[in-house]
Amino acid sequence: MPTLGIDLGGTFARAAVVDEVGKLIASSKVALVERSPSGVVETIAQAASDAVMAAGVPLGACGVAAAGQIHKDSGVLSVAPNLGWRNVPLGALLTDRLGQPVRVVNDLAAAAWGELHAGAGRGSQDMLVVFVGSGVGSAIIAGGRLVDGGGGVAGELGHIKVVPGGRRCGCGELGCLEAYAGGHNLIAQTRELLASGGAPEVARLTGGDPARITPVTLEQAAEAGDVAAGEVYARAAQFLALAVANQVTMLNPARLVLGGGVLRHCPGLRRRVEEGVRAWSSTTSREGLLIADAELGDDSGLIGAALLVK
Ligand SMILES: [Zn+2]
Incomplete structure (x- = not known):
């Protein structure tokens, strides 16, 4: 089943529906205007909904890549320098907003995982x-x-x-x-x-x-x-x-x-x-x-x- 990936950068949230082998089915990009946790959650929800609509397929889980230090079990961003955040429970906020379990991971770990399965690390x-x-x-x-x-x-x-x-x-x-x-x-x-x-x-x-x-x-x-x-x-x-x-x-x-x-x-x-x-x-x-x-x-x-x- 395809899953949803989200890349939370310093200026944009990008979302993509990705198939089992890492191919993009549909993607979207929304600018971060409001950088508070609630504003960013809404931006991510918008990007996610755009990508899911464009893909038109049923969806499994959702993963979010974010820059910063992330507590691995709770999905709390202890430090996110791009956004000036400290101790934001992004995983829990997004799980509530999107109505499905969301896992938050460090952006580099996500990038490495992507390269391992669908890029130069295959x-x-x-x-x-x-x-x-x-x-x-x-x-x-x-x-x-x-x-x-x-x-x-x-x-x-x-x-x-x-x-x-x-x-x-x-x-x-x-x-x-x-x-x-x-x-x-x-x-x-x-x-x-x-x-x-x-x-x-x-x-x-x-x-x-x-x-x-x-x-x-x-x-x-x-x-x-x-x-x-x-x-x-x-x-x-x-x-x-x-x-x-x-x-x-x-x-x-x-x-x-x-x-x-x-x-x-x-x-x-x-x-x-x-x-x-x-x-x-x-x-x-x-x-x-x-x-x-x-x-x-x-x-x-x-x-x-x-x-x-x-
Ligand atoms: Zn340093």
């Missing part, structure tokens, strides 16, 4: 998924199961410390990998370079307009020989590659799946991660390791959330 049982988008995250599949940890927050690669006492991260702590290599922070560091006046290639590429900076700007400025941009970029690439390589050594996955907007749009960074894994993970842990790009793009969380409730 056929694999032991897989590490690393996404670099606005943040940095990973998910671990071991023996065909998601590793969620005692509190449901295993695999938070973005928040391993790479510089004790270093840059402030969006999570509030200091020196996290994400504070150096996440998309938001690549942009923030490039803006700092532009403001300092010491990065001529960044100034040339953007016409001096900080609003035009993207992670691609940093990569292009570094590759064009801008010394200051090169330092920031090389540091981000090295921290990221080393972190992924160390995770490979720890977990010995059969497959490493790389995804997220930053790795998709910055081929140099993607290449450095792969080179880092080949150079720095232990020889035995990377024997037979297959490195692949995520295949489902923006749909991975949506599809994974629907497949997780089967």
Whole structure:
């Protein structure tokens, strides 16, 4: 029976009816106007109803992928930085509103599950998924199961410390990998370079307009020989590659799946991660390791959330 997957982002709620093998039957997207818990629940209900109407099929369960820390049994979002929420019982609120059981899962776990069953992970049982988008995250599949940890927050690669006492991260702590290599922070560091006046290639590429900076700007400025941009970029690439390589050594996955907007749009960074894994993970842990790009793009969380409730 098809199931309903919902991807709750920072600006949209997307819903899709998904069949048993992860194919989209129908989907919809509604902008989040009201960001209070009740407003978001209504937006999700609207997106869900649009997708279900368009699909015109009877429906099984419903899964929701949301960014943030989620208590694995209760579906309570303890921290949802995108929405500025703390301790919101989203699972219970949606179960009431939609009149059917709703399971809420971390967006990266959902994306990894989607890739495992319908994307780059098909056929694999032991897989590490690393996404670099606005943040940095990973998910671990071991023996065909998601590793969620005692509190449901295993695999938070973005928040391993790479510089004790270093840059402030969006999570509030200091020196996290994400504070150096996440998309938001690549942009923030490039803006700092532009403001300092010491990065001529960044100034040339953007016409001096900080609003035009993207992670691609940093990569292009570094590759064009801008010394200051090169330092920031090389540091981000090295921290990221080393972190992924160390995770490979720890977990010995059969497959490493790389995804997220930053790795998709910055081929140099993607290449450095792969080179880092080949150079720095232990020889035995990377024997037979297959490195692949995520295949489902923006749909991975949506599809994974629907497949997780089967
Ligand atoms: Zn952090």
